[in-house]
Amino acid sequence: MRLRHIELFQAILQTGSLTAAAQLLHISQPAASKILKHAEQQLGFALFNRVRGKLQPTAEARILQQETERLAADLQSLRRLADNLGRGEERALRLICTPALAQTLVPEALRHWRRRFASTQCHLATQHTGEIVEALLLRDADLGLTLQAVEHPGICSQILACGQMMAIAPAGWWPEAVCLSAFALEHLADAPLIGLHTRDALGSLLRGHLEGLEPPPRIHTWVQTYQLARSLVAAGQGLALVDPLTAQPGDGPAIQARPLEPSIPVPLYALVRAHDTASEAQLQLLEEVRRQAESLMSAPHRV
Numbered sequence: 001m002r003l004r005h006i007e008l009f010q011a012i013l014q015t016g017s018l019t020a021a022a023q024l025l026h027i028s029q030p031a032a033s034k035i036l037k038h039a040e041q042q043l044g045f046a047l048f049n050r051v052r053g054k055l056q057p058t059a060e061a062r063i064l065q066q067e068t069e070r071l072a073a074d075l076q077s078l079r080r081l082a083d084n085l086g087r088g089e090e091r092a093l094r095l096i097c098t099p100a101l102a103q104t105l106v107p108e109a110l111r112h113w114r115r116r117f118a119s120t121q122c123h124l125a126t127q128h129t130g131e132i133v134e135a136l137l138l139r140d141a142d143l144g145l146t147l148q149a150v151e152h153p154g155i156c157s158q159i160l161a162c163g164q165m166m167a168i169a170p171a172g173w174w175p176e177a178v179c180l181s182a183f184a185l186e187h188l189a190d191a192p193l194i195g196l197h198t199r200d201a202l203g204s205l206l207r208g209h210l211e212g213l214e215p216p217p218r219i220h221t222w223v224q225t226y227q228l229a230r231s232l233v234a235a236g237q238g239l240a241l242v243d244p245l246t247a248q249p250g251d252g253p254a255i256q257a258r259p260l261e262p263s264i265p266v267p268l269y270a271l272v273r274a275h276d277t278a279s280e281a282q283l284q285l286l287e288e289v290r291r292q293a294e295s296l297m298s299a300p301h302r303v
Contacts (some may be wrong), residue, residue, distance in 0.1 A: 001068070003075070008032055009047060010072050013065060014062055014134035016054045059189055093281050094123040096135050097145035100226045101268075102126045104245040105145070105296065106263050109288040118283050127226075136273055144271035145289065147204065157269045160290040161298030163244030165264040168229075170236045171254040181263035185209055191215035192238030194229045205264060209301070230255065242298045268293045 011021035017192065022032035035272070040046055047064075048055040057065065097106060107170065113122075127135065132144040137154050150157050167183040188210065196203065210217060221237060223229050229240040234253035243266045247257035270286055278286075 001039060001042065001064075004035055006068050006071055007134050008035045009039065009061070009064070009068055012036070012048060013057060014060075018055060046234055064136050093120060093143070093279070093285065094125070094141045094286070095143050095145070096125045096127055096132050096141040098128065098132070099126045099227075100147070100243060100246045101145050103227060103288065104248050105268075105292055109285070112291075113285045113288045114283075115120075116284060119194050120281050122285075132271060139273075141278075142272070142289070143285065146271060147245075147256060147266055149267070149269065150271055154273050154274050156274045157271050159267045160286070161293035161297050162265050162267045165202075165260045166242055166244055166247035166257045167260050168233050168242055168247050168258075169239050169256045170233055171256060174258070177260060179256055181258065182263075183258035184261050186213060188213045188217045188239065189213040191217050191218050194232050194240040195219040195222040195223050196226070196229055196236050196241070197224050202266065204262070209262075209264075212229040245251065245293075248296060255291065268286060268295070268297065283289055 008024060011024045013022060014019060015021050018032050018036065022029045022103075025032070027035075036047065043169060045060050045062075047061045048057055050056075056238075095106070110122065110124075118142050124136070125141065129146045129148040129150065129162050132141070132146055132150055133150055133155055137139040137146050137152075145160075149301070167188075193210075198208070218238075219230060223232065226242040226246040227239075229242055231244050232238070233240045234255050241260060247255075249257075250257075268289075270289070
């Protein structure tokens with residue numbers, strides 16, 4: 001199949017009509033019909049059957065669909081990358097970070113940065129670390145922030161600040177007198193715990209510690225983000241182990257937080273594309289993020 005065949009094939013699958021597919025691709029209906037006929041001749045089988053006025057994919061087309069969707073997504077990514085390259089230095093500074101960092105770290109850092117770059121456009125987005133790396137490589141973002149280490153030949157990372165893993169509990173769970181002292185990991189034995197699905201090195205380290213407890217913690221709910229774990233803890237669903245930024249008091253429901261013992265370091269990483277030259281605006285934003293992170297990640301956590 002040629003590229004034009006794939007584009008029309010995907011458009012028909014999306015719209016269910018040759019006429020609508022032609023409109024989607026900004027070509028005439030006869031041109032679309034000719035492309036479809038040529039594709040089917042090249043393949044040696046029909047791609048669609050007409051059923052009650054709509055084009056329904058054949059069994060062979062269904063088999064092809066998954067692969068052509070992957071190719072179409074790759075093509076879209078290529079076009080987006082080319083468009084971003086074409087815009088060059090005219091683009092705004094684009095920051096992408098994990099949800100926990102967007103809630104606790106970025107707003108205050110951006111407020112200080114704005115004092116010097118009042119008119120510079122800054123686009124903010126949140127994603128998980130894998131998607132952050134992809135956005136940087138596709139030039140959909142200029143700067144990434146994450147709590148996970150990243151190893152990729154196209155990405156450079158630096159540690160901006162470092163805190164430690166925290167144990168959090170619903171308000172009133174611990175006596176106030178102990179809330180500034182460390183929370184021993186062994187106290188999680190047979191305790192209600194919100195489980196965290198993470199595949200990074202930090203998640204593996206936590207699992208290794210928890211698997212050594214006897215009896216193990218009682219985990220009935222699993223989540224994918226620290227922020228969701230915090231929300232469940234605030235709702236009285238049990239304890240959780242989270243990063244020091246998620247453990248900040250904030251404006252949401254009250255929780256208690258204590259540093260975990262043994263201490264497990266949690267670095268904050270800044271990610272950029274390898275070989276790119278950072279702009280002054282980007283360097284200054286990184287500096288403000290570093291200052292804010294050092295303040296928050298080393299601050300004591302009160303009830």
